[in-house]
Amino acid sequence: MSLLTGNSHSLSEEEIDEYADGTVKLRNPNIELMDQDILYHVALGSESHDLREMFGDVKFVCMGGTPKRMENFAHFIMDEIGYKLPAGTQLQDISEFSYRYSMYKVGPVLCVSHGMGTPSISILMHEVIKLMYHAKCIDPIFIRIGTCGGIGVDGGTVIITEDALDGHLRNSHEFTILGETVHRPAKLDKKLARELKSLASADDPYDTIIGKTLCTNDFYEGQGRLDGAFCEFTETDKMNYLEKLRDNGVVNIEMESTIFAALTHHAGIKAAVVCVVLLNRLNGDQVNAPKEVINEWQQRPQILVSRYIRKVLAQHGQLKSLFGHHGSIKSPRRFKLVQQESQAHD
Template identity: 70%
Template sequence: MQNHCGKCSQKSKQENHDDPDEEYAEGTRYPDGSVKLRNPHIELMDQDILYHLALGSGSHDLVEMFRDVKFVCMGGTPRRMEMFAYYIMKEIGYKLPTGTTLMDISQYSYRYSMFKVGPVLSISHGMGTPSIGILLHETIKLMYHSKAKDPIFFRLGTCGGLGVEPGTVVISDDAIDGLGNHSYSVPILGKVVQRPCKFDKKLTRELKALADPEDPYETTLGTTMCADDFYEGQGRCDGAFCDYSEADKLEYLEGLMKSGVKNIEMESVPFAALTNHAGIKAAVICVALLNRLKGDQVCTPKEVLNEYQLRPQILVARYIKKYLQTKGRLSSFEGHGSICVKSPRRFKLVQQESQTFE
């Protein structure tokens, strides 16, 4: 009789993965490394409509369109993620076929924008917890339907810094909500379910190591506070309502800083919790537009802010390039993110459903 230790069993399960050292939540991977959903109902459905992406498992050939995706990069606005798509295209040497251009794959949803550059998917997630939560559900399902193997998710964003200079890049190594909880609380069927916020520690370290000493700005690790509101939820004194003093605000912010919080934004908690629950490696990289200890409003010139917003993109591009070079996949891409229709009738129905405004 042979004895099999847990490590051997884990290695066997992961032997076909890109990185055999990766660990995944139980039940989130098939033997070939493709994403397995923690929802038995999806496999029983005739088709799964990704309503807010204007895609469907019955209408589109999602395997043909997205099977090669390795990196899913999310950011707030459609414009920012379109610019990132063009930026990463240049960085990895991706060439579009003659006569073609990047297209917004989710243009018919009028909610999110999606651009594909070889193994990189660039998607806008909107603002706040509900918006990014919806997108994460559908993007994780997209990875499942497309049979993408071991995808890595990044959120590229802006934030308010705590005790850091404007332009500082903050890599989140932890995330808390406005009450200091290290979990994402979701009311489900009348009960609050808490899912822990966890980032991949190895990925976080690798990103920090890619910060160049010659960069004209600091890159640091820290806890990120995720607020449910831009004004009072972040202790601002410039909203339509404010029932606290400037001194109260500063006392609160200084307390956060002393506990290790480096920045405040509005998406890190659901991003960390849902990617962790799906067994997906993920990281949040934000640039501070201001030091909240010195004010509430962003008064930096637009051209400077535009340069700031490139900084998280530069760091993630370094990671993607290094990964592809290590795997020998740099510049070896096929396809250009075109729409592959499987069922014209269902394709039309998905478009019509996604275009319906309530």
């Protein structure tokens, strides 16, 4: 069956049985025929590194836009789950030699930056999904932690995405593959969304809600902003558009949710998106809250996600039995080649 039919490929009974052990599926027979699968943009390789030893225990993959945010989250989650590094060591950016993304491993939690927009996160996710495959991770859960603009929602509100919609309000992501248009469902795990929502506390000094998220390919014109380098619509046009979004149940706008949902769903991975609102777009276009306020707001999705991770680990009795360990290099020669390839900027 061709993948370029415009329809999502359905799993056969054999495929369902094959992955009943919880390992990640790639839907790509070419990978097993390769001498080595180089995960170019994160400076890892299937033969240069012992990926199963390094990442086989990963249960949660948490992604956010900037390297600094994910470094901060790595330190935060380390304290939250009681993870202890070996004496004399510190958290290391596993992908530091890629100069593109950052990656920190805190026991069963992998913290990765994905950049801004669908192209950047798409590249990262292809390689992280392959990483989960090579490491033989069992039932990993992917959670995007981000920021967004709200629609009728105040700054500081935490939003858990129920449905990810594209610019045409379709619950799918549009790909162009070999010159043909392919739509893949942008489905997130609604049970996971409800679990996350249940962990919001009445003592939190902010609201946590579930709603639909609009994903755009642009920060300015694509989101109806009046303050870009170009604008060929009026404020009335903008407000009519935002009101239309609100009438369709959209509560926030960001730039990664449809591709994140489409790729995780296609790989059979349970996933969620948790963002904090930086401004109510019905009141303006520019993010003008003080930096210290924004920094505090950005911690709110991290707190909610950490509660979920703690809950799952506690259910399995793992909160107090986590000790750091480092993966090994299988082939120093291949390791050096992968490192050199990832440092190439052309």
